[in-house]
Amino acid sequence: MAIDLPLLESLLLLFVSMNAVVALAQDNGSFVCNGFQRANLRLGGTAVIHPTGLLQLTNTSKQIIGRAFYPIPLEFNKSSSAEYSRSLSFSTTFVFAMVRGATNVSGHGIAFAFSPSLEFSGAVASQYLGLFNLPTNNGNSSNNQVFAIELDTILSPEFSDIDDNHVGIDVNSPRSIKAAPAAYYWSEEGKNKSLVLVSGDPIQVWIEYDGVKQQLNVTLAPLANPKPDLPLLSTSIDLSSVFVDSMYVGFSSSTGAVASSHYILGWSFSRNGQAQRLELSRLPSLPILRESKAKQRLLKIGLPLMTVAALLIATMGGIYIIRRKKYAEVREDWEQEYGPHRFSYKDLYRATKGFRDKELLGVGGSGRVYRGVLPAASNTQIAVKRITHDSKQGMKGFVAEIASMGRLRHRNLVQLLGYCRRKGELILVYDYMSNGSLDKFLFTNERPNLSWFQRYKIIRDVASGLLYLHEEWEQVVLHRDVKAGNVLLDEDMNGRLGDFGLARLYDHGANPQTTHVVGTLGYLAPELTRTGKATTITDVFAFGALMLEVACGRRPVEMRALPEEMILVDWVTESWKKGAILETRDPRLGDDYVVEEMELVLKLGLLCSHPLPTCRPTMRQILQYLDGVATLPNVSPFDVCSTAVVASASEQRFGHYVVSYPTILIGKTPVQTLSRIDSILIDGR
Numbered sequence: 001m002a003i004d005l006p007l008l009e010s011l012l013l014l015f016v017s018m019n020a021v022v023a024l025a026q027d028n029g030s031f032v033c034n035g036f037q038r039a040n041l042r043l044g045g046t047a048v049i050h051p052t053g054l055l056q057l058t059n060t061s062k063q064i065i066g067r068a069f070y071p072i073p074l075e076f077n078k079s080s081s082a083e084y085s086r087s088l089s090f091s092t093t094f095v096f097a098m099v100r101g102a103t104n105v106s107g108h109g110i111a112f113a114f115s116p117s118l119e120f121s122g123a124v125a126s127q128y129l130g131l132f133n134l135p136t137n138n139g140n141s142s143n144n145q146v147f148a149i150e151l152d153t154i155l156s157p158e159f160s161d162i163d164d165n166h167v168g169i170d171v172n173s174p175r176s177i178k179a180a181p182a183a184y185y186w187s188e189e190g191k192n193k194s195l196v197l198v199s200g201d202p203i204q205v206w207i208e209y210d211g212v213k214q215q216l217n218v219t220l221a222p223l224a225n226p227k228p229d230l231p232l233l234s235t236s237i238d239l240s241s242v243f244v245d246s247m248y249v250g251f252s253s254s255t256g257a258v259a260s261s262h263y264i265l266g267w268s269f270s271r272n273g274q275a276q277r278l279e280l281s282r283l284p285s286l287p288i289l290r291e292s293k294a295k296q297r298l299l300k301i302g303l304p305l306m307t308v309a310a311l312l313i314a315t316m317g318g319i320y321i322i323r324r325k326k327y328a329e330v331r332e333d334w335e336q337e338y339g340p341h342r343f344s345y346k347d348l349y350r351a352t353k354g355f356r357d358k359e360l361l362g363v364g365g366s367g368r369v370y371r372g373v374l375p376a377a378s379n380t381q382i383a384v385k386r387i388t389h390d391s392k393q394g395m396k397g398f399v400a401e402i403a404s405m406g407r408l409r410h411r412n413l414v415q416l417l418g419y420c421r422r423k424g425e426l427i428l429v430y431d432y433m434s435n436g437s438l439d440k441f442l443f444t445n446e447r448p449n450l451s452w453f454q455r456y457k458i459i460r461d462v463a464s465g466l467l468y469l470h471e472e473w474e475q476v477v478l479h480r481d482v483k484a485g486n487v488l489l490d491e492d493m494n495g496r497l498g499d500f501g502l503a504r505l506y507d508h509g510a511n512p513q514t515t516h517v518v519g520t521l522g523y524l525a526p527e528l529t530r531t532g533k534a535t536t537i538t539d540v541f542a543f544g545a546l547m548l549e550v551a552c553g554r555r556p557v558e559m560r561a562l563p564e565e566m567i568l569v570d571w572v573t574e575s576w577k578k579g580a581i582l583e584t585r586d587p588r589l590g591d592d593y594v595v596e597e598m599e600l601v602l603k604l605g606l607l608c609s610h611p612l613p614t615c616r617p618t619m620r621q622i623l624q625y626l627d628g629v630a631t632l633p634n635v636s637p638f639d640v641c642s643t644a645v646v647a648s649a650s651e652q653r654f655g656h657y658v659v660s661y662p663t664i665l666i667g668k669t670p671v672q673t674l675s676r677i678d679s680i681l682i683d684g685r
């Protein structure tokens with residue numbers, strides 16, 4: 001025969017434990033609850049009994065009340081006075097715990113109470129502990145026979161509380177008749193030791209009343225400590241004036257604006273003699289307490305770690321955000337097709353060492369140019385041009401042009417390698433030209449003087465590049481801003497045109513009310529300023545100005561020059577008329593030049609600067625003249641005439657020139673007066 005021994009064992013155990021826990025003996029008014037599993041208690045408000053036997057009166061919700069009372073009232077027979085006084089005596093002990101919530105604040109307290117009724121109508125929470133109401137029967141003995149020992153964790157000045165951690169004796173009112181800060185007498189040292197009610201640790205309370213001597217003792221001690229020899233509170237009180245014939249006994253607890261969880265772990269009560277001892281080892285544990293202790297321990301160890309981790313994460317996050325912002329680009333779907341021409345901002349940022357001033361090659365009207373090195377592409381040197389550009393409109397078309405310009409290949413063009421877009425900014429990447437721009441050679445003393453041979457070759461190089469743009473590629477590309485500043489010199493001093501098509505960027509998004517003519521003063525064909533329409537012939541006009549610059553070593557408009565020399569075209573024309581065209585050459589050349597070539601360049605320059613577009617040669621013709629394949633038609637200085645560009649320095653404002661064309665001379669006859677144009681964008685001045 002097989003007996004399931006473990007099952008039998010557990011059944012037996014269950015029986016024994018049930019018996020022990022529910023040791024409530026109503027007959028002699030005594031009971032003991034080491035935990036409340038099967039306890040016969042009247043629960044009110046938020047009070048619950050956990051399966052472990054733990055009685056929870058409140059949780060950490062605010063303004064709540066939890067009550068647990070013994071359901072059978074204690075009877076007091078007032079008929080026999082001798083017996084009556086003795087019958088008022090009682091002895092009780094219980095273990096409570098108050099556990100702070102996550103916010104580490106606590107409130108309000110627990111009261112061990114006697115009440116004539118379990119109704120508590122109108123009783124309120126917080127400092128009234130769910131026992132008293134306000135204001136009518138607060139302290140009104142005629143209808144409020146309440147006696148309580150309060151364990152109060154809030155200082156309520158209206159009740160003259162002594163502190164926020166006290167034990168008080170309350171009769172009909174939350175205003176204690178006697179109170180003391182929570183403490184216990186430690187006989188070994190002969191002194192009081194303070195206790196923190198809301199420490200979360202279980203605390204045992206003993207309350208004894210001798211009805212004959214009318215003496216009440218209240219004693220506290222941490223759990224597992226023996227009952228101290230001396231009570232915390234000892235007072236004389238006549239409970240016969242408070243108690244009615246039948247009184248309920250139990251606990252009331254409340255939270256207020258701040259809250260903590262209030263627990264009762266065990267309770268023993270006796271009307272006759274000493275209450276039975278609680279069996280501390282059998283009391284339920286505080287799950288939340290353990291958790292919070294573990295949490296506290298975790299916090300102690302974990303908090304510094306977490307702080308460090310949080311700091312680390314924050315720092316890394318910050319770095320990430322900064323990096324993201326630093327390297328942020330604008331990419332749109334339509335750019336997919338230009339993929340190969342697209343550079344990442346990060347690469348460019350690194351290539352230029354963070355766009356350091358030390359890497360700055362030059363500042364032009366259209367943007368700043370930096371030198372850079374692409375380590376990934378075997379240390380290829382690049383020039384990176386940053387252009388401020390806020391217009392979204394037209395960007396697509398422009399990028400399309402950029403991308404197609406990336407396909408332009410000519411030894412006299414600065415190769416465009418690609419681009420990058422950021423918010424409000426366009427970045428163009430070019431081949432690096434080690435000798436910089438032509439204007440530095442012509443107009444400053446930073447660079448060595450160019451020989452006539454070099455000058456003539458550069459003119460020819462630029463003409464060749466322009467011809468490629470105008471005629472030799474699959475579509476016509478206008479440069480729009482031919483000038484010395486945009487002619488770059490590679491290591492072999494070959495002239496290369498840069499920045500082609502860039503001026504077109506400013507066509508987009510411009511205020512349609514004003515006519516923005518793009519280009520550079522002195523290089524602008526009159527019809528361009530009138531119509532705003534760039535053509536190959538307007539490029540030729542600018543190229544003419546460039547030729548004169550190279551030959552004469554000065555800018556097309558020189559404000560500091562003598563009045564008759566201010567406008568280069570006029571000065572060369574006038575000098576030609578006087579038969580002294582060669583006098584206009586760059587004095588730095590001395591006699592070290594080829595007369596025929598110099599004359600050709602000056603005269604061709606004037607021809608290209610002809611106010612009538614149809615009079616100007618094409619780039620192909622220009623190249624033929626320069627190469628000596630064709631001879632310049634026999635033009636007279638009276639056929640080419642000045643464009644009469646007048647730009648007054650006083651009218652210069654914010655990088656814009658206001659120019660007016662009072663008259664245009666065709667031959668010698670003034671034929672028309674052009675309307676004033678609003679503004680011209682000036683680059684490189």
Ligand SMILES: *[C@@H]1O[C@H](CO)[C@@H](O)[C@H](O)[C@H]1NC(C)=O
Pocket residue numbers: 025028029030270272273
């Ligand atoms: C009351 O009764 C219980 C059981 O009925 C007993 O254990 C206890 O000792 C009694 N207490 C007193 C003070 O007689």
Ligand SMILES: *[C@@H]1O[C@H](CO)[C@@H](O)[C@H](O)[C@H]1NC(C)=O
Pocket residue numbers: 046059060061
């Ligand atoms: C407290 O108990 C009440 C009722 O038992 C419940 O509604 C509330 O959510 C509890 N609050 C907390 C913080 O657990």
Ligand SMILES: *[C@@H]1O[C@H](CO)[C@@H](O)[C@H](O)[C@H]1NC(C)=O
Pocket residue numbers: 077078079080
């Ligand atoms: C109260 O005591 C008197 C006198 O001893 C007795 O006659 C009466 O029955 C008692 N009442 C109760 C409710 O026990």
Ligand SMILES: *[C@@H]1O[C@H](CO)[C@@H](O)[C@H](O)[C@H]1NC(C)=O
Pocket residue numbers: 104296299
């Ligand atoms: C909670 O507050 C008490 C005093 O108000 C303090 O002693 C304790 O260290 C605090 N606990 C935590 C975890 O902050």
Ligand SMILES: *[C@@H]1O[C@H](CO)[C@@H](O)[C@H](O)[C@H]1NC(C)=O
Pocket residue numbers: 136137140141142143
């Ligand atoms: C006490 O309560 C009674 C009944 O509600 C009332 O008549 C009396 O005025 C109250 N006394 C005080 C002092 O509030």
Ligand SMILES: *[C@@H]1O[C@H](CO)[C@@H](O)[C@H](O)[C@H]1NC(C)=O
Pocket residue numbers: 180181183185190191192232233
């Ligand atoms: C301990 O505290 C009680 C109550 O506050 C007080 O009456 C008593 O004198 C104190 N004893 C010592 C030794 O401080």
Ligand SMILES: *[C@@H]1O[C@H](CO)[C@@H](O)[C@H](O)[C@H]1NC(C)=O
Pocket residue numbers: 208209210215216217229230231234
């Ligand atoms: C109260 O405490 C005092 C001092 O320890 C003691 O003499 C007295 O008997 C106690 N009274 C009761 C009712 O326990």
